[in-house]
Amino acid sequence: MQSTYHPIARDIVLVGGGHSHVGVLKRFGMAPEPGVRLTLICTDVHTPYSGMLPGYVSGHYSYDDAHIDLSRLAVFAGARLYRDDVTGVDRTNGTVLCRNRPPVPYDLLSINIGSTPQMHTVPGADTFATPVKPITRFNTRWLALLERVQQRTTGVLRIAVVGAGAGGVELVLSMQYRLQRELAALGRSAALLEFHLLSAADAILPTHNARVRHKFAAVLAQRGVHVHLQAHVVRAEADRLHCASGLTLEVDEAMWVTQAGGAPWLQGTGLELNAGGFIVVNDQLQTVTDPHIFAAGDIAAMQNYPLEKAGVFAVRMGVPLADNLRRAVQGKPLRAYHPQSRWLALISTGDRYAVASRGRLGFWGAWVWHWKDWIDRRFMKKFATFPTSVRTDRHVP
Ligand SMILES: Cc1cc2nc3c(=O)[nH]c(=O)nc-3n(C[C@H](O)[C@H](O)[C@H](O)COP(=O)(O)OP(=O)(O)OC[C@H]3O[C@@H](n4cnc5c(N)ncnc54)[C@H](O)[C@@H]3O)c2cc1C
CATH class of the missing domain: 3.50.50.60 (FAD/NAD(P)-binding domain)
Structure with a gap:
């Protein structure tokens, strides 16, 4: 050289x-x-x-x-x-x-x-919820959660993801897949975990087409994720999220993936x-x-x-x-x-399966995940x- x-x-x-x-x-x-x-x-x-x-x-x-x-x-x-x-x-x-x-x-x-997800507008969110970015903070919290789940033997652990855009939907499904597998490896029941996805809007994935939205609604239902629409979180506490609609959700862990600023x-x-x-x-x-x-x-x-x-x-x-x-x-x-x-979004469902979304097009399969991979x-x-x-x-x- x-x-x-x-x-x-x-x-x-x-x-x-x-x-x-x-x-x-x-x-x-x-x-x-x-x-x-x-x-x-x-x-x-x-x-x-x-x-x-x-x-x-x-x-x-x-x-x-x-x-x-x-x-x-x-x-x-x-x-x-x-x-x-x-x-x-x-x-x-x-x-x-x-x-x-x-x-x-x-x-x-x-x-x-x-x-960065906008948390400062929601009292308590900075203290009690974890934003997905910066990634180092998220990763530390995620590794701690993994350990917490591995050590838990009784009582249901309730995990909420706030924000139901592509990032939030992918995150809740990925966390569920991983944590359930960790429990299965330890011979424990998946019933020890409960997942909630909160959307301030009246739909999940609001920027994607109806076909993709329906597909994800079906996947979330099949996987037992509780989806809360029009659930605009206005206050967070150590063990609960309060929504503008009056809904109060008891949670043990909240991840924040809302509209960023x-x-x-x-x-x-x-x-x-x-x-x-x-x-x-x-x-x-x-x-x-x-x-x-x-x-x-x-x-x-x-x-x-x-x-x-x-x-x-x-x-x-x-x-x-x-x-x-x-x-x-x-x-x-x-x-x-x-x-x-128009651009192609490849959104995974956590389990080596993905959904492709482009304009009004939507298709899915294990092959879409392999293509994305x-x-x-x-x-x-x-x-x-x-x-x-x-x-x-x-x-x-
Ligand atoms: C769970 C999740 C899944 C996603 N999946 C996809 C996907 O599949 N496809 C897709 O297209 N998009 C996806 N997105 C969106 C995607 O993450 C962002 O659009 C993308 O990361 C933006 O890239 P960027 O280069 O602008 O910034 P980033 O990737 O966020 O990089 C910013 C960099 O700047 C550094 N930085 C920040 N602040 C400072 C500072 N003050 N001083 C110095 N350095 C600083 C950070 O450390 C980081 O290295 C996803 C988002 C989430 C939350």
Whole structure:
């Protein structure tokens, strides 16, 4: 491998190791940009791949199968990796503010930090419920729940998932599948567990077609999951959830997968945010406020395309984002990204079976799960093995 030293002329700082930034790092690793220093700042060193998260909960995948190791990827990309929480952006001085380290200067900044379930609006939720993100918090709680179930011999354990979009439905079915198997392995009855799914709307999976909704309603009924519609949770306590409808549900564990919002620290950046607190970007994934700042994935709200918050879009944005960051440092005009209007969602039922949903189409089977598994593993392979011959330039950070 040849190594040519270029003085660092421009700093590109990537905030968050989400699905778009892993694509950016891979692309810059494959074709380094002379004079550019990349820095990734991320809370976690292992970032979850959303498509495999339910399969991890089900026990089909190990932690490593379902997570991308950002430290290896950063080495491949010749990027600095700072493990820290970003808490703000000082746009006047062009620096990123972190919880634990001094401000990090940038020439170009890109934000791909995902979204967070909005719990602060529900009293008690922050204390008594577990959001599915950040994943480290969820994982700790999930492992504790696994242990709790393994040790339980009497009394019913009631588990609730708040939010009945694709994430919530997948999560409740995956948790049920795994926990019931754990009990079966110990020779205990599945009746020791009770599952509840709460939807504020009058339907589950409100953004999917009727065929898919009916299929999941049937699966949930067959699996004995109690579905509560129009159950908008307004208060959480240690052992119960109170809904606006008057329903009070006694629960031992509550997982939160509701409509997500943008991180509160974005409010202080002066960037234009939409009503959900997401950063408004143009078709070039550049913020409408500041041409030096880009955003992608769940945290970005494309002003011309109202997109569902889904990992599939975050992944797809990786390529145009990388190209536009490169074009911006080269002083070339940026290119527009036009997301597809219809997209395929492969939603698993926890038991190596999945449902495909696209526009008005819906179909399912064990083969759909195997197809999804093949797609997901192929995606992850790109971040597990790196070609050794392409890097001809590596900056000394
Ligand atoms: C249970 C579940 C199942 C899902 N299944 C699917 C699916 O099958 N298909 C699909 O398309 N979508 C799915 N989704 C949705 C999907 O998870 C999100 O749309 C996707 O993760 C968004 O990707 P992202 O790159 O925007 O952000 P994320 O994947 O959330 O990544 C954000 C990154 O930023 C980091 N970060 C956050 N805040 C900071 C900070 N302040 N400082 C530094 N770093 C920070 C995080 O540590 C993380 O590495 C699912 C969601 C859930 C909850």
